[in-house]
Amino acid sequence: MKLINIGCGQTLHPDWINLDLVPSSSAVRSFDIRRGLPFADRTCDVCYSSHVLEHLQPAQASFLIAEAFRVLKPGGILRVIVPDLEQIARLYLATLEQSLSGDSQAIAQYDWMLLELLDQMTRTHGGGEMGQYLDRLNAPNADLTLDFVRSRMGAEIDNYYQAKQLTRWQKIKSKRPAWYLQKIRIKIAELFVLLIAGKQAQKGFQEGLFRNSGELHRWMYDRFSLQQLLSQTGFIEIQVCQATESRIPNFNDFGLDILQGQIRKPDSLFMEAVKP
Ligand SMILES: C[S@@+](CC[C@H](N)C(=O)[O-])C[C@H]1O[C@@H](n2cnc3c(N)ncnc32)[C@H](O)[C@@H]1O
Numbered sequence: 001m002k003l004i005n006i007g008c009g010q011t012l013h014p015d016w017i018n019l020d021l022v023p024s025s026s027a028v029r030s031f032d033i034r035r036g037l038p039f040a041d042r043t044c045d046v047c048y049s050s051h052v053l054e055h056l057q058p059a060q061a062s063f064l065i066a067e068a069f070r071v072l073k074p075g076g077i078l079r080v081i082v083p084d085l086e087q088i089a090r091l092y093l094a095t096l097e098q099s100l101s102g103d104s105q106a107i108a109q110y111d112w113m114l115l116e117l118l119d120q121m122t123r124t125h126g127g128g129e130m131g132q133y134l135d136r137l138n139a140p141n142a143d144l145t146l147d148f149v150r151s152r153m154g155a156e157i158d159n160y161y162q163a164k165q166l167t168r169w170q171k172i173k174s175k176r177p178a179w180y181l182q183k184i185r186i187k188i189a190e191l192f193v194l195l196i197a198g199k200q201a202q203k204g205f206q207e208g209l210f211r212n213s214g215e216l217h218r219w220m221y222d223r224f225s226l227q228q229l230l231s232q233t234g235f236i237e238i239q240v241c242q243a244t245e246s247r248i249p250n251f252n253d254f255g256l257d258i259l260q261g262q263i264r265k266p267d268s269l270f271m272e273a274v275k276p
Pocket of ligand 1: 019020031051055
């Protein structure tokens, strides 16, 4: 089986071909999916993408789904996972109502829902306000929202805190030489922008680079709009499913959506479709 993990981040399995703009290890092939998918027509059995589509502009996302359609064999499966805009919007409204009625615990939950809605679209630095909220939550004497945030983030919250504990040396070792080379090039370019166009231009340059780094959300989906996108591309048998359900053989053994028995990203919309 030829299995493609599109925008894998740190979530990989050796049986899959793992693609990412920013490879997290040598097992990941560096590739910008805005260019399409680097495979011939009708050669793949499964395309899987988790929390990636929302990082693309709508036209780029349509192109990516069309590319998945092109590379899949007839009968091939597309599995797409995105943050669930409907669920986020409903929880935002519910926690807003509770906060307005004076429920103090709901206020912290409301703050988190606002972050889910806005932070990844607007942030200008890695981790954004959401990272700061998670750091406050982990501090001694933190307020009571950890259970709520855990119910939203699932196993991802542990990954976040584990990554925070990496030593400086572990972080240095995890990057490839090409990453450091690019950092040096960018620093030189920043210096030129500062010298030629001034401080504001340098800030704009830095922010622009960050906004193109793959961390930002550029759109969001619900079960209606994602279904529309897949059906307009030609996919059939489109189904919303549970994190634990899949038509991909032995899917839960790969540790992609389920990690040590826990749902990795419970705040998600899980959808599968088939190429006719
Ligand atoms: C939120 S992470 C999700 C990672 C992983 N799929 C998961 O479920 O944990 C989004 C990933 O998409 C990648 N990405 C964003 N834009 C991309 C692009 N144009 N080409 C390839 N990967 C991209 C990012 O580098 C990042 O690893």
